[in-house]
Amino acid sequence: MADRRDDPWTRHLRALIVGTATTVLLVVATILASHLDGSLADTLPAVGTAAATFLFGYLWLLTIVAAGAALPSGVDALAPATWLGRTAASGAGVALVYLTIVFVLGFVSPLPAPVAPGFRSVFGAVAVGTVAGAVLGIVAGAMFALCRRAATTAVRDTDM
């Protein structure tokens, strides 16, 4: 059962599920945290529609692509440490690419730059973001391992 190969449709569906669920959970949890600490009312209206579309759409797309890369065919056969290593690398990769592009575009756009345009400040922000991305990748990987186990249990009686 563990080494059975997934057809392309199933692989794409899994990448869409895991990528979108990660994006939704991350964005909604961030919004909830900033609402509870009172900063949402100041920050959200300051982001225009075009910038918000880019920031959200780009994160969503990158996360789906990263989920597709982290979820090989026969993912159930992976050891837990290998699985978490893959999700940590995916999270770090998403954060690295996302922050680099967002900062570069932030400097050339007419909007205020998100960080001061210096090598050390940008490199520091991207490095911290990449580490945070790896940690989030591990958290997401652990959560989806639990979800996969619950999913297997939910359809257990199909084999009866």
Added chain:
Amino acid sequence: MAVTQYVAVRSIHVLGSGFVVGGSAVLWLALRAQGPVSVRLLSWFEAGFWAVLGVMVFTGLGNLVGFGIPTTGVRASAFSIKLACILLLAAVSAVRSLSIAELRRRDRETATARGLRWLYAATTLLSATIVPLAGVLARG
């Protein structure tokens, strides 16, 4: 121009909520009353569900700015509860969708699992709970 943009954003959000609540309710009833449901149909719903949920989170942020972000009172509480319900809905839906992916991996043509029925029921109830909270958030 601004009116057109707001109408489009709100229309997409409302249509998306109709798809999520209606689709999960129909599939719940089908699994309960009819019995085996095509895994192919379920997997198409799951793909549509996640595409729609992603768009709804984005249009929801647009609506939030349009209606004004609540900071105190009943609207602020409704907003917090709504976000918590969305987090729960996403977690339950991840399990439900991965169940369908698991059935596809096992080459099952139809699904009857009782656990799956409960997951569609939970999706329907959670998404139906979010709708009145959205009403309170928009109108107070």
